[in-house]
Amino acid sequence: MSSKRVITYGTWDLFHYGHYFLLKRAKSLGGQLYVGVSTDAMCFSKGKATILDENTRRQMIKELRFVDEVFFEYDMNQKVDDIEKYGIDIFVLGDDYAEKFPQMKEYAAVKEKCDIIYLPRTPEISSTDLKNRLANQMNMKKIL
Numbered sequence: 001m002s003s004k005r006v007i008t009y010g011t012w013d014l015f016h017y018g019h020y021f022l023l024k025r026a027k028s029l030g031g032q033l034y035v036g037v038s039t040d041a042m043c044f045s046k047g048k049a050t051i052l053d054e055n056t057r058r059q060m061i062k063e064l065r066f067v068d069e070v071f072f073e074y075d076m077n078q079k080v081d082d083i084e085k086y087g088i089d090i091f092v093l094g095d096d097y098a099e100k101f102p103q104m105k106e107y108a109a110v111k112e113k114c115d116i117i118y119l120p121r122t123p124e125i126s127s128t129d130l131k132n133r134l135a136n137q138m139n140m141k142k143i144l
């Protein structure tokens with residue numbers, strides 16, 4: 001196995017198979033996988049409500065055998081510090097960020113420090129979609 005260190009970030013709400021495949025592929029790029037979990041406050045600041053709280057979301061990632069280190073992401077500006085702290089070689093994002101990330105202010109500093117790899121998203125699954133499906137089911141129960 002390569003000795004490269006890989007980092008990735010996410011909310012990981014209602015952990016699903018799209019998350020699982022992303023993390024498995026990220027791990028296969030290197031030897032050590034570091035995963036950031038957005039805090040509840042950070043999600044709130046982005047207008048994103050989660051079903052599971054930050055500790056539960058972190059715990060589910062932590063217990064995956066192929067994840068080596070889990071930490072909270074408190075704000076968007078900590079990425080460069082994390083890359084330095086963990087000696088990261090590869091920064092992984094889903095390809096939904098392929099256009100967005102180069103426009104974000106931390107992009108230049110991240111690119112200077114490590115390689116950036118966009119992995120294709122797994123089609124037809126997202127936390128948002130699961131939340132909508134749960135909400136629809138609950139509404140149906142109210143009607144029936």
Ligand code: CTP
Pocket residue numbers: 009010011012013018019021022092093094095096119120121122123124125126127128129
């Ligand atoms: N991801 C993926 N395939 C999916 C869903 C997510 O590869 N079907 C990846 C994202 O690209 C990201 C990581 O998983 O790199 C964490 O994504 P996150 O935003 O936490 O999950 P989503 O399901 O996309 O959540 P949301 O609907 O709230 O955006």
